[in-house]
Amino acid sequence: MAIDNYLPILLFIAIATGLACTMLAVSWLRGKRNPYDNKNAPYECGFDPVTKEPGKFDIRFYLVGILFVIFDVEIAFLFPWAVSLGKIGAAGFFSMVLFLAILTFGFIYEWMKGALDWE
Amino acid sequence: MIFNLLTILPELSLVLASIFMLIVGVFKEKKQKNAKPVSRAFSLGIYIAFGIFFFAYFYEIWVSHKFHGFSFDGLIASDRMTVIGKVLVLIAASLWIGLKTNSTHAAVLRAGIKVYEYPILSLMVLVGAFLTIASNDFLILFLALELQALPLYIMITSRHESQHSSEAGIKYFIFGSIATAFVLFGAAFLYGYAGTTNFSPFANLLFFTSESVYENMWLDIGFLFLMMGLMIKLAVFPFHSWSFDVYEGSANVQVAFLITVPKISIVFVLIRLMYGPFAQLVPMIQPYILWLCVASIVWGAVGAIKQQNIRRLLAYASVHNIGFILLPISIGSFEGLQISIEYLTVYTLSLIGFFIGVTSLHKDGMNIDKISDLRGLWEHYPKIAILMTICLFSFAGIPPLAGFWVKLHVFRELIKAGMIWPTIIIAFASIVAVFYYLVVIRNIFFEKSESKLSKDTIRFDILMIIGSILALYPLYQESLLRIIEYSLYTV
Numbered sequence: 001m002a003i004d005n006y007l008p009i010l011l012f013i014a015i016a017t018g019l020a021c022t023m024l025a026v027s028w029l030r031g032k033r034n035p036y037d038n039k040n041a042p043y044e045c046g047f048d049p050v051t052k053e054p055g056k057f058d059i060r061f062y063l064v065g066i067l068f069v070i071f072d073v074e075i076a077f078l079f080p081w082a083v084s085l086g087k088i089g090a091a092g093f094f095s096m097v098l099f100l101a102i103l104t105f106g107f108i109y110e111w112m113k114g115a116l117d118w119e
Numbered sequence: 120m121i122f123n124l125l126t127i128l129p130e131l132s133l134v135l136a137s138i139f140m141l142i143v144g145v146f147k148e149k150k151q152k153n154a155k156p157v158s159r160a161f162s163l164g165i166y167i168a169f170g171i172f173f174f175a176y177f178y179e180i181w182v183s184h185k186f187h188g189f190s191f192d193g194l195i196a197s198d199r200m201t202v203i204g205k206v207l208v209l210i211a212a213s214l215w216i217g218l219k220t221n222s223t224h225a226a227v228l229r230a231g232i233k234v235y236e237y238p239i240l241s242l243m244v245l246v247g248a249f250l251t252i253a254s255n256d257f258l259i260l261f262l263a264l265e266l267q268a269l270p271l272y273i274m275i276t277s278r279h280e281s282q283h284s285s286e287a288g289i290k291y292f293i294f295g296s297i298a299t300a301f302v303l304f305g306a307a308f309l310y311g312y313a314g315t316t317n318f319s320p321f322a323n324l325l326f327f328t329s330e331s332v333y334e335n336m337w338l339d340i341g342f343l344f345l346m347m348g349l350m351i352k353l354a355v356f357p358f359h360s361w362s363f364d365v366y367e368g369s370a371n372v373q374v375a376f377l378i379t380v381p382k383i384s385i386v387f388v389l390i391r392l393m394y395g396p397f398a399q400l401v402p403m404i405q406p407y408i409l410w411l412c413v414a415s416i417v418w419g420a421v422g423a424i425k426q427q428n429i430r431r432l433l434a435y436a437s438v439h440n441i442g443f444i445l446l447p448i449s450i451g452s453f454e455g456l457q458i459s460i461e462y463l464t465v466y467t468l469s470l471i472g473f474f475i476g477v478t479s480l481h482k483d484g485m486n487i488d489k490i491s492d493l494r495g496l497w498e499h500y501p502k503i504a505i506l507m508t509i510c511l512f513s514f515a516g517i518p519p520l521a522g523f524w525v526k527l528h529v530f531r532e533l534i535k536a537g538m539i540w541p542t543i544i545i546a547f548a549s550i551v552a553v554f555y556y557l558v559v560i561r562n563i564f565f566e567k568s569e570s571k572l573s574k575d576t577i578r579f580d581i582l583m584i585i586g587s588i589l590a591l592y593p594l595y596q597e598s599l600l601r602i603i604e605y606s607l608y609t610v
Contacts, residue, residue, distance in 0.1 A: 105138050
């Protein structure tokens with residue numbers, strides 16, 4: 001097995017680690033430090049990021065999240081298809097149409113099931 | 120291109136049916152709040168349509184042999200072995216789909232499965248199992264394994280009132296994901312070795328290259344990972360421990376589905392792999408598979424002795440029997456593959472017969488849970504008792520029944536291959552296994568029950584057919600073996 005093929009990866013790891021360590025070390029050594037409460041508070045929109053016990057979290061967030069992921073993956077699938085549409089021909093085109101049709105049925109299902117209604 | 124669609128006709132019709140049922144069902148549910156399953160006429164229509172499609176597929180592939188070989192650029196295999204696998208899966212699944220026309224529908228409702236999506240999910244599992252059998256490419260294999268596993272996770276967790284249900288679902292999900300991850304990982308290594316994910320170039324590559332190629336590390340690691348993934352799915356000995364809790368937490372109708380459909384399809388994939396691309400590697404992996412099978416036969420026999428729960432008992436019996444199914448494959452001979460399929464057929468039929476009895480009975484409105492719940496069956500329903508006993512004796516391998524002959528064939532193949540010690544060990548283990556089948560039979564016949572057993576409408580016709588197949592097996596075992604042999608010639 002040719003081990004020298006992995007030399008660039010080793011170099012890459014070494015350089016990346018070295019660079020990261022240098023940057024952290026320099027900013028730690030040379031930076032001015034003046035901490036106070038407001039500065040230490042993490043910048044988040046409205047939520048307190050650290051709590052003692054997990055509070056009530058509405059299950060509907062999960063549902064919306066899952067539905068979002070499904071359609072997000074579909075978009076991620078559409079982009080390479082759109083780029084390579086010239087090469088894959090009619091079969092590729094109609095395969096995607098079929099996929100979108102099945103996805104539309106899923107969308108009808110989730111709509112009628114009431115997954116999109118908040119109340 | 121368009122004629123290639125014929126090779127996936129059963130899958131196609133099932134997908135269309137499930138989409139149609141999904142949409143019709145959701146509109147019906149919108150109209151009236153209590154979730155009504157799909158209507159009787161409608162599911163009958165689906166049966167008929169699917170029957171026609173499946174017959175067309177059967178005719179074209181098996182009889183006229185028009186589309187022999189591969190379709191979709193070699194991704195889907197369409198030979199007679201896929202047909203025999205699909206027929207077996209269909210026989211195993213058809214009673215437990217959960218449609219309203221099914222005789223098991225009352226048992227499904229009693230188990231607390233009220234969602235109308237349940238039959239649709241089982242149809243999707245069926246699509247996945249069909250595609251697994253027909254897969255001729257690692258990527259299709261991975262997709263099909265996921266396609267049959269994902270609906271099964273939802274099916275198991277679909278009993279909202281039971282805590283065990285979600286526990287079983289989570290456990291099955293974790294182990295199923297690990298198994299498919301192993302399969303994908305192995306496929307990645309094999310791709311790294313060969314530069315292809317398709318099975319057919321693999322066969323040529325391994326057949327025509329020199330002996331030293333087999334010592335390639337990537338090939339070995341990839342093949343080992345692939346095997347491990349499939350063995351987790353099959354619950355072979357060191358990877359078996361998920362199956363007990365999963366089966367115990369599921370309802371009887373679900374276990375009847377879960378214990379047969381995925382396992383049959385994966386055994387057929389194993390046969391395709393061992394017979395096609397990796398035939399040259401079988402001598403390398405043979406000792407491992409052999410001793411794992413022997414270990415799972417022993418473990419399945421010994422561990423089941425103290426079990427009280429009927430599904431847990433069947434999980435152990437499944438570990439025991441899967442060893443018998445994989446042993447002839449590990450020999451690597453052509454007869455071994457035939458006998459493996461023969462054993463699988465007989466085992467599936469016995470399971471179906473036993474589950475027809477178990478799912479149609481109930482005690483105080485509850486499904487049968489413990490072995491002791493079967494007490495008093497002989498007093499109330501002697502016909503069911505006798506037919507279930509035939510199935511249990513067939514599991515145990517009592518002489519005139521089918522289970523005896525297939526075990527005999529396994530022993531014969533092992534001795535022919537010169538493996539004396541494994542044969543002796545599994546012979547003793549199957550004597551131990553007889554004990555726990557006899558415990559069930561003692562409960563059916565000789566114990567008095569405190570509360571009365573009741574039954575739903577039971578498919579006596581199917582139970583009678585299965586009983587007579589198991590009892591009269593010597594009459595047509597030659598023709599069954601000839602059919603299996605005929606189907607394997609074309610792989």
